[in-house]
Amino acid sequence: MKSTNPCLQFGNTLLLLVCLGSLSFSQAAWEPAKGPLMTRWAKDVSSKNAHPEYPRPQMARKEWLNLNGLWDYAVTAKAGAQPERSEGKILVPFPVESALSGVMKRVTETNRLWYRRTFRIPSRWAGHRVLLHFGAVDWEATVFMNGHELGVHRGGYDGFSFDVTDALKPSGDQMIAVGVFDPTDAGTQPRGKQVRNPRGIWYTPTSGIWQTVWLEPVAQSHIESLRITPDFDGQSVSIAATAFSPGGKLTLQASVGIGRRKVATGEVTVGGNQPGKVAPHVVLGIPKARAWSPVDPFLYDLKLTLLLNGKKVDEVASYFGLRKIALGRDEKGCTRLFLNNQPVFHFGPLDQGFWPDGLYTAPTDAALRYDIEVTRKLGMNAARKHVKIEPDRWYYWCDKLGLLVWQDMPSGDRYISGRDPDITRTQESGRQFEQELTALVEGRRNHPSIVIWVPYNEGWGQWDTPRIVDFIKKLDPTRLVINASGWTDRGAGDVHDIHSYPGPVAPKPESIRAGVLGEFGGLGLPVRGHTWQAEKNWGYRSFTNAQALTQAYLGLIRKLRPLIGTHGLSAAIYTQTTDVEIEVNGLMTYDRALIKIDADQVAAANRKVYLPPPPPPVVRPLNPTSQERGIEWRYTGSYDLAPLDARIRDALGPGENTIAVHCHQTTGGQYIDVGLVDVIEAGE
Secondary structure, three states, X not given: OOOOXXXXXXXXXXXXXXXXXXXXXXXXXXXXXXXXXXXHHHHHOOOOOOOOOOOOOOOEOOOOEEOXXXXXXXXXXXXXXXXXXOOEEEEEOOOOOOOOOOOOOOOOOOEEEEEEEEEEOOXXXXXXXXXXXXXXXXXXXXXXXXXXXXXXXXXXOOOEEEEOHHHOOOOOEEEEEEEEEOOHHHOOOOOOOEOOOOEOOEEOOOOEEOOOEEEEEEOOOOEEEEEEEEEOOOOEEEEEEEEEEOOOOEEEEEEEEEOOEEEEEEEEEEOOOOOEEEOOEEEEEOOOOOOEOOOOEOOEEEEEEEEXXXXXXXXXXXXXXXXXXXEEEOOOOOEEEEEOOEEOOEEEEEEOOOEOOOEOXXXXXXXXXXXXXXXXXXXXXXXXXXXXXXXXXXXXHHHHHOOEEEEEOOXXXXXXXXXXXXXXXXXXXXXXXXXXXXXHHHHHOOOOXXXXXXXXXXXXXXXXXXXXHXXXXXXXXXXXXXXXXXXXXXXXXXXXXXXXXXXXXXXXXXXXXXXXXXXXXXXXXXXXXXOOOOOOOEOOEEOOOHHHHHHHHHHHHHHHHHHHHXXXXXXXXXXXXXXXXXXXXXXXXXXXXXXXXXXXXXXXXXXXXXXXXXXXXXXXXXEOOOOOOOOOOOOOOOOOOOOOOHHHHHHOOOOOOOOOOXXXXXXXXXXXXXXXXXXXXXXX
């Protein structure tokens, strides 16, 4: 039956605007849903302050209107029209499945999720064009303004915009509606680790709006996009913009500064009498240039002004870091990762970017920053952003705090095992993958923190690998590319990346590619009261207390350091920053309440990986393992060095001793091989 209450009508625009106009900015009662686990930042979230920060730090305008907050929502059949009833309120930009949305409801491949809200255009915007921006909507978004369809965008991770000027009413309330379809793993689109049936290393999906929505006024001629390319060797920066010229001369003025002090300026004029897109491009030399690096993450301020026939029509604020990432050979001729023409070992966590209360969306900007701060506190200089693309502000904090980022492309379509050939995609699947890959590179390329692109992980959706590597290199020749992280290397790209749990190991040295350990560790510890579920949590290798976890971690780092020298290892990525749902391999708990290892001990050990590689240690056998002389026992894999505690050392005496070892494995075969050694570091 059709409702007679106009406040509940999606379909009747006139009644809807009249009724919701008085509700759109009122602060209706809101509270998060009762999720399994919440972070401490959840208490700072309200309908008044949901991600209030300007979301695009590298192309910022002073005038804007944030549309985050309470929206109406409804769920219909996929083929259904805009619904007549609202089911309630949802807090944007938190995904509908999350606790912070206030809904925490699943939508499926048979559903369509609808959003709606009203707003008013500030009177001072009169005479301007008005742009509507979405940070990201997962996955297919159809956008309406005052009943007029603006367009459809497909892609769950990239931002998109519409010029809504012609769809706006002259005054009063304006109404925006968004219909979202998200098949998650029922489709072939890039989706990362989102699945309809979460389990193990696969997690709860994110559907709908999950990044900031905002409006901003611009002139008809305005800067539409920027490409900032630092030239470390040339001590300069290249700035290319795109803009629309209605006819006339457009001048782009660029000013580089440090605080209030200008260090470089320049301008270029383009265009003529015919309207159309133009691309002004200016190169500025940077005197006494200061490099960006994790040790000194120095950023230059950048201001860009656009003039039409000599009159200012647009101005944006930005920034850049002057740095270079490349391959090079060290003094021993080993191919390594070079930063600013010096070899730099990359070491940090696999970072999945999930939150127990917001899923893909961090509860606050402070929370987003915290993960990066802890990574740096633990003595790490890098992170691999794993099959997820973050909001711009995450990369902004990496730029500010000095974190090298390996950026994965979110995976999708079919998965293959290590010995299988690349998959064959349909034309639609391949086109969507390349479209979203292009959006990733073009959308995040200005961040100095990003140094490596990773199109594939462990055969997840791996397709046409050598061509895709070339495709990325043409889009962005300034960064390195790992063709595949894991066990499906095709010999292409700049880096050979292998995985080993717990590891560590190193790939065989190559002359034209650097060798890295793209995943290792996975040491697990569930902490009661800080887990997604009370029981049956999972880790690659589990421990029962922080001390044991810390000692195991330190043992991995002791094994890692020699590989840097003896095998030319150029980087290592530890699994992982935090626990995620039932996976408890994190350095922190999922709610970020606890750092699970001894931070001081771990940071001290981690900082040693950046020192010159040590000579191989002298290992003096006391009782040989079968790795040295296979007589009665056989071995599989590599060895862990476990320091003997004081009780065992005190119990050992001259002559014959008896050692008893208990081995327990829950699945697969069981084996044991044990020996005693003295490990003497060089120089001791």
